[in-house]
Amino acid sequence: MRLAAVILAGGEGRRIGGNKPLALMGGQTLLDRALAFARTWTGDVAVSLREPGQFPLPDDVTALIDEEGAGPLAGLQPALRFARQKGLQATLTIPCDTPFVPRDLPHRLCDKLGGGVGAVLATSGGMLHPACALWRSNVIDALPSYRTTGRSSLKGFAAHVGFTTADWPCEPFDPFFNVNNLDDLATAERLLRNR
Template identity: 55%
Template sequence: MAPLIVVLAGGEGRRMGGEKPLRLLGGETLVDRALRRARHWSDEVRLALRTPEQVPNPGVPILLDDPDVWGPLAGLANALREARRTGRTHVLTLPCDVPFLPDDLLSRLQAAIGDEAVAMAESDGQLHPVCALWSVGVLDRLASYRAAGRRSLKGLAQDAGMVLVDWPEEAFVNVNTPADLAEAERRLRSEV
């Protein structure tokens, strides 16, 4: 069974000047690009947002971030609850601002996870905690993790037990600034 996939798009995008999910790359918004990729991998796709106004009419169900939970952990928490509710055993988290995700991301993470709670992408020793496959059982650890004042996805994955899966660095180029977006546009044109 395919995992539930949640595209994380609830950040403020300050370095981009706001509204990062709606920025265009190759004539398509960053969030639409991420949702298209997610639909390729699963029939259960959700969009994690801080407020519904961040992405009007996304075409998939929205999971609103819990205001008491910080950052991507909020999107993951709701996604794990939603996966449990829909009978899915795993959640794949994808950021909306990493437009060149590898085609084999899901298949390699699924092949690697085994008995671990999390399979996480890495490149050149850098972890990519928002590009990870999470067992729904991680939800059972979340309350105590948060109660201890912890809030990073990486820390949660380490606490739950994880395996790392390595890719080349260019697969996880993050678009955070207008300059990053311009570089991504150049890369997209060169790949077409």
């Protein structure tokens, strides 16, 4: 299946003191870690930003601008539009603050994207990770009707288009551990050293 990989990086990062994608972990920014994963999966890579020029991107990466006022869906709509314009069947989203995403993420999610589902969401330890998901690019057509419900959650939109899940073990640690603050960043550094 041909897919686009879009890194969701438009959050304000208040709890970490600013531009979270540029936070350093193991001598590499969180964004650079996410880009390294994405580039192994596809040549069609984009980053969803809060605003134009939020931070510089490499020349081979497309900058997408979040939809204003769309809440958690802000990065998904431009991601789906990017994939559709490229003629790609699916859109893989990963947040920039999840530094240990499994390398087999797109393959396992693609395996589950069958018949009547519009998305496959990653799970681990009984937790759903709707930002780590594979979306059929045509689900962009369902966004207007979902927005009329007044909801803006990724999980809610996944339910709206129909979804299934793919599960990962949490040993030796949760691969979907995400960095929300400086303590989380220190934990991620420790996990990286002990890998």
